[in-house]
Amino acid sequence: MLTDFYEITMAAGYFEEGYEDKTCVFDMFFRRVPDGGGFAICAGLAQLIESLDNLSFTEEDISYLRSCGCFGEPFLDYLRSFRFACSVWAIPEGTPIFPGEPIVTVEGPAIQAQLLETMLLVNMNHQSLIATKANRIVRAAAGRPVAEFGARRAQSYDAAVLGARAAYIGGVASTSCVMAARDFGIPASGTMAHSWVQMFPSEYEAFKKYAQLYPHGCTLLVDTYNVIKSGVPNAIRVFDEVLGPLGIRPAGVRIDSGDIAYLSKRTRRLLDEAGYPDAGIVASNSLDEYIVRDLILQDAKVSSFGIGENLITSKSDPVFGGVYKLAAVKEGGVYMPKIKVSESVEKLTTPHRKAVWRIYDNETGNAMADYITIFDEPVDTADGITIFDPLETWKVKTITNCTAKNILIPIYEQGKKVYTSPSLEEIRTFCAGQVATLWDEVKRFEYPHRYYVDLSQRLWDERQRLLKTLSF
Amino acid sequence: MLTDFYEITMAAGYFEEGYEDKTCVFDMFFRRVPDGGGFAICAGLAQLIESLDNLSFTEEDISYLRSCGCFGEPFLDYLRSFRFACSVWAIPEGTPIFPGEPIVTVEGPAIQAQLLETMLLVNMNHQSLIATKANRIVRAAAGRPVAEFGARRAQSYDAAVLGARAAYIGGVASTSCVMAARDFGIPASGTMAHSWVQMFPSEYEAFKKYAQLYPHGCTLLVDTYNVIKSGVPNAIRVFDEVLGPLGIRPAGVRIDSGDIAYLSKRTRRLLDEAGYPDAGIVASNSLDEYIVRDLILQDAKVSSFGIGENLITSKSDPVFGGVYKLAAVKEGGVYMPKIKVSESVEKLTTPHRKAVWRIYDNETGNAMADYITIFDEPVDTADGITIFDPLETWKVKTITNCTAKNILIPIYEQGKKVYTSPSLEEIRTFCAGQVATLWDEVKRFEYPHRYYVDLSQRLWDERQRLLKTLSF
Structure with a gap:
C-alpha cells in the first residue's frame, strides 16, 4: 500500500x-546527479527485493x-490473489551510476509493473541519495574515518535506519x-x-566517571563550557589520572562547536604536550563535504569526522x-518501443528494452563510458567500440583495448528471484573499488567532467524514428 | 532501539x-525556523506518544x-524491565512555534529521560519540518487546494506516510x-x-478509456505529447463524447511540464471556448511556495496545485x-537549573523547568508574544504584562488587555498518559485557526518580523546568575 x-x-x-496480461517494460532512471556531482551511487536494491x-x-x-467506492469486485479479487510475476533487472548496489541510463528495468503485466x-x-x-552524499563526504575526508551521526535529524525512522x-x-x-547497527551489522x-x-557537579567529574566506566576507546566531549580553558585540560587530567594507571591509551576528544580549524590545532598542541600525540580529535557540528575539504586544506588537526544532518538528509x-517510465509494450511477442516527449526536452525518455554496458580500459581498469543498447544487440569490443554523443552526435570516440561489462543484471525472472544480494560489507567494498575505476575528473565535487553515457546506433535510430512519428 | x-x-x-532515580528535566526546542520563516508548525506528538x-x-x-561487550548484566536487566515513568509536557500539534521556547519538556529519571x-x-x-513547509505552500496557494504528491521522492517509507x-x-x-490516506483518513x-x-494506441483513446472508467472527478493529464496541440483538444473531445452524454461535468486537466503560467492561460481559453469554464487546471512539476506565489502573481489560470518533492522533503x-538539552536536575526535591554554554553563542540554552505562555490580544485575538517563565511563576495579565528582549534588554513592551494561555500542556504524569490526541482533522483546523492569530508581518516568507519570545525577569535573572558562575 x-x-x-x-x-x-x-x-x-x-x-x-x-491489460493484466499485456506485457510492459518500465525503466527507472534519473536525470541529474545530486549536488552537481559527476556520478551517483546505486543503493536500495536489497530493500526493493x-x-x-x-x-x-x-x-x-x-x-x-x-x-x-471506485474499484469493482473483480479487480479487488485480482489484488487479493496478487502474485508477483515480473522480470526485473538492476544495477547492483554500490555501482557508480549516471543520468539517463536504466538503473532498474521491470518487465511484466501492465497492471503489476505499474503498481x-x-x-x-x-x-x-532514498538510498541512492544518501549513498551518493556519503561517498562525497568520505572522499573529502581523504582517508580519515567518517561516522554517521544523523538519526535525530533524519526524515523519520526508516530514513535514519x-x-x-x-x-x-x-x-x-x-x-x-x-537500530541500523543491530539490523545491518554496521559498527556502532x-x-x-x-x-x-x-x-555531574563538574566537567572533570563527568569525564572521570566516563573514563572509569568506558576506559577502552574513551573519547571525551570537550566543548560543553570552553574547549581550551576547560574541556581539554580536564580531559588530559582524566587521561592521566584514570587511564594512565590502567595502562590504557585514550581514544581522544570530540569538539562539537566553535571554529574547528582553530580549536583542533590548539587542542592538538595541548594533547601533544601532555604526552598524548596518539589521541584523536573528532570533529562534528554541521559538517559536509565542502567544510571537511576546507578544514583539511587549512590543516585542521582532525583525525575523524562525525556527520549528522547534512549527510542523513543530503541537506544541500x-x-x-x-x-x-514506460519504455516498451509487448505486442504479439514483439517489443513496441514507447517514448514520452512532454513539454520539457530534459523529460524526453529513451525507448525500448535496453542493456547497459560499462566499457573498462584493459590497461588501467578505468571505466571509460557506459554504452546503452537494445537489450539483445551484440556488443563486441574485439576491434574497439565507437561511441557518439546522443545530442551532439558529431562527437565520436573509438575506444580500443577495452572490455564491455553488462551491468544491468537479472534479479527476478517472471517473478522468480534469481539473485542473492551480497552482504553489506561486500557492497561497501565493491563500491569503493568501482569508484576507484572513475577518472579523478569525474570525481570533482563541482563542475566534474561529464562521463559518457551513449546510445548504440540502433537505439539512437529507434529513438529518432519514434520522435518523427510525433511531430506537432 | x-x-x-x-x-x-x-x-x-x-x-x-x-542515577536511575535522579530526576532530570530536558527541553526539546529549536533555534531557527526553516526557510527563514517567521514561525514553524508543531507536529509529531501523536507518533511520539x-x-x-x-x-x-x-x-x-x-x-x-x-x-x-560494554554493558553489564544489571543494566541489561534494568532495560528488560523498563517501565516509562517520566512526566512530559508538550505544545499541541498544529500550534505555531518559535525558536528558543520548549516544545516538549521531559522530567524523569536521568536514565529514562536520556534514552x-x-x-x-x-x-x-520530521513532522514539524513538513507541517511548516506545507503551511508555507498552502498560504502561497491563497485558497486554491494543494495536493501532496511526493511519496516517490520521500526519504523512505515513514517519510512518505x-x-x-x-x-x-x-x-x-x-x-x-x-497508505497515509488509509491510516490517517486523509482524502486520497x-x-x-x-x-x-x-x-494506449493514442492519447485520445487513453483519455476516452479513462473517462469511461472514472467519469466522476475526471482529470486528464494533457502533457504527454503536447499540451495545446494534442492534450487539451483530446481532453475536450473526450469530455464532449464521453462525459457529455452522461450529463457529468469534467473535473479538468493536469499539466506536469513546460511553463505553467503560459500553458495554463492557453488551456483556460481552450476549455472556456469549448464550454468548460468550470473545468479545473491542476499544475504540478517541481513547485514550491515561491513558484506558486509567482504563478498566482502572473495570473496563471491554475485552480489547484500538486506538490511533490519540494514539500515531502522540504527541499529548500x-x-x-x-x-x-538538559535544563535542570532535581536535588532534594529542588530544581537545580543547568545551562550549556559551548563555543557558539547561538547554542546557549535557557535553564530551569519552564512554562510557555502565549499572550493574546483580547480585542483582535492576535498572538502578541510568547512569555517563558519558571514553571511555577504566577502570570497575571490583569494589569497588563511587561516583556523585554532577552538580548537587547532595553527593548521593553507592555501589553494590556490581553490573556495569557499556557501552551505547554501535560501529556504524561510520571509515566501515566493524561492527554488524548485530537483527531487529525481537529489538529488541521486548530492549526489554521492558530496561524490566523499571527500578524501578517510574521507570516512573510522572507525576512518576516520577529515574533517576541521573551523570558520573565526571574528566568532571565536565573540565566544571568548561572552564566556568571561559568566565566572563563
Whole structure:
C-alpha cells in the first residue's frame, strides 16, 4: 500500500481493459546527479527485493480500497490473489551510476509493473541519495574515518535506519544509530552528549566517571563550557589520572562547536604536550563535504569526522529525482518501443528494452563510458567500440583495448528471484573499488567532467524514428 | 532501539552511578525556523506518544546490546524491565512555534529521560519540518487546494506516510499516498501517469478509456505529447463524447511540464471556448511556495496545485534542527537549573523547568508574544504584562488587555498518559485557526518580523546568575 493512488486507479483501468496480461517494460532512471556531482551511487536494491518478495494485499487493504467506492469486485479479487510475476533487472548496489541510463528495468503485466512504481522509486531514490552524499563526504575526508551521526535529524525512522545503511555503502565507517547497527551489522559509534557533562557537579567529574566506566576507546566531549580553558585540560587530567594507571591509551576528544580549524590545532598542541600525540580529535557540528575539504586544506588537526544532518538528509540537495517510465509494450511477442516527449526536452525518455554496458580500459581498469543498447544487440569490443554523443552526435570516440561489462543484471525472472544480494560489507567494498575505476575528473565535487553515457546506433535510430512519428 | 548509541552508553553510566532515580528535566526546542520563516508548525506528538506507549526492550535488543561487550548484566536487566515513568509536557500539534521556547519538556529519571532523546527528536523534527513547509505552500496557494504528491521522492517509507500526515496538519487538502490516506483518513487524490497515456494506441483513446472508467472527478493529464496541440483538444473531445452524454461535468486537466503560467492561460481559453469554464487546471512539476506565489502573481489560470518533492522533503531547507538539552536536575526535591554554554553563542540554552505562555490580544485575538517563565511563576495579565528582549534588554513592551494561555500542556504524569490526541482533522483546523492569530508581518516568507519570545525577569535573572558562575 506504499503506493500512489493513481497507480491503483490505473491498475484497475488496465484490469478493466483486459491489460493484466499485456506485457510492459518500465525503466527507472534519473536525470541529474545530486549536488552537481559527476556520478551517483546505486543503493536500495536489497530493500526493493524485500518489498517485492512481500508484495501482497491484505483484507484490510482490500476493505480500504472498497471503501473508496471506485474499484469493482473483480479487480479487488485480482489484488487479493496478487502474485508477483515480473522480470526485473538492476544495477547492483554500490555501482557508480549516471543520468539517463536504466538503473532498474521491470518487465511484466501492465497492471503489476505499474503498481510497484512508487515503492520501487522510494527505495532506490532514498538510498541512492544518501549513498551518493556519503561517498562525497568520505572522499573529502581523504582517508580519515567518517561516522554517521544523523538519526535525530533524519526524515523519520526508516530514513535514519536505511539512511545509515546507504551511508555505509557510500563508505562511512560507523553509525550512531543503534537500530541500523543491530539490523545491518554496521559498527556502532558514539560517546557522550553535553547532558552527560552537565549532569555531574563538574566537567572533570563527568569525564572521570566516563573514563572509569568506558576506559577502552574513551573519547571525551570537550566543548560543553570552553574547549581550551576547560574541556581539554580536564580531559588530559582524566587521561592521566584514570587511564594512565590502567595502562590504557585514550581514544581522544570530540569538539562539537566553535571554529574547528582553530580549536583542533590548539587542542592538538595541548594533547601533544601532555604526552598524548596518539589521541584523536573528532570533529562534528554541521559538517559536509565542502567544510571537511576546507578544514583539511587549512590543516585542521582532525583525525575523524562525525556527520549528522547534512549527510542523513543530503541537506544541500535532498532529492534523488529517479523516475519510472514506460519504455516498451509487448505486442504479439514483439517489443513496441514507447517514448514520452512532454513539454520539457530534459523529460524526453529513451525507448525500448535496453542493456547497459560499462566499457573498462584493459590497461588501467578505468571505466571509460557506459554504452546503452537494445537489450539483445551484440556488443563486441574485439576491434574497439565507437561511441557518439546522443545530442551532439558529431562527437565520436573509438575506444580500443577495452572490455564491455553488462551491468544491468537479472534479479527476478517472471517473478522468480534469481539473485542473492551480497552482504553489506561486500557492497561497501565493491563500491569503493568501482569508484576507484572513475577518472579523478569525474570525481570533482563541482563542475566534474561529464562521463559518457551513449546510445548504440540502433537505439539512437529507434529513438529518432519514434520522435518523427510525433511531430506537432 | 531507534536511538543513538551514546544514549545507551550514557544511560548505562547513569545506572552505574546510581542515577536511575535522579530526576532530570530536558527541553526539546529549536533555534531557527526553516526557510527563514517567521514561525514553524508543531507536529509529531501523536507518533511520539505512540512510541512512548510502546517503549520497551525485547530479548533480541538485549542480546544485541550484550554482544556490544560494554554493558553489564544489571543494566541489561534494568532495560528488560523498563517501565516509562517520566512526566512530559508538550505544545499541541498544529500550534505555531518559535525558536528558543520548549516544545516538549521531559522530567524523569536521568536514565529514562536520556534514552528517549533520539526517538523524541526524530518524531518532532520530521513532522514539524513538513507541517511548516506545507503551511508555507498552502498560504502561497491563497485558497486554491494543494495536493501532496511526493511519496516517490520521500526519504523512505515513514517519510512518505508520516510526511503526508504532517502536510495535512499544515493545510494540504489531500495526499497521493494510499497508505497515509488509509491510516490517517486523509482524502486520497490522483488520476493518471504518463504511462497510462503511452499504454494506449493514442492519447485520445487513453483519455476516452479513462473517462469511461472514472467519469466522476475526471482529470486528464494533457502533457504527454503536447499540451495545446494534442492534450487539451483530446481532453475536450473526450469530455464532449464521453462525459457529455452522461450529463457529468469534467473535473479538468493536469499539466506536469513546460511553463505553467503560459500553458495554463492557453488551456483556460481552450476549455472556456469549448464550454468548460468550470473545468479545473491542476499544475504540478517541481513547485514550491515561491513558484506558486509567482504563478498566482502572473495570473496563471491554475485552480489547484500538486506538490511533490519540494514539500515531502522540504527541499529548500530539509532539516528541522530541534535539540534536546538538559535544563535542570532535581536535588532534594529542588530544581537545580543547568545551562550549556559551548563555543557558539547561538547554542546557549535557557535553564530551569519552564512554562510557555502565549499572550493574546483580547480585542483582535492576535498572538502578541510568547512569555517563558519558571514553571511555577504566577502570570497575571490583569494589569497588563511587561516583556523585554532577552538580548537587547532595553527593548521593553507592555501589553494590556490581553490573556495569557499556557501552551505547554501535560501529556504524561510520571509515566501515566493524561492527554488524548485530537483527531487529525481537529489538529488541521486548530492549526489554521492558530496561524490566523499571527500578524501578517510574521507570516512573510522572507525576512518576516520577529515574533517576541521573551523570558520573565526571574528566568532571565536565573540565566544571568548561572552564566556568571561559568566565566572563563
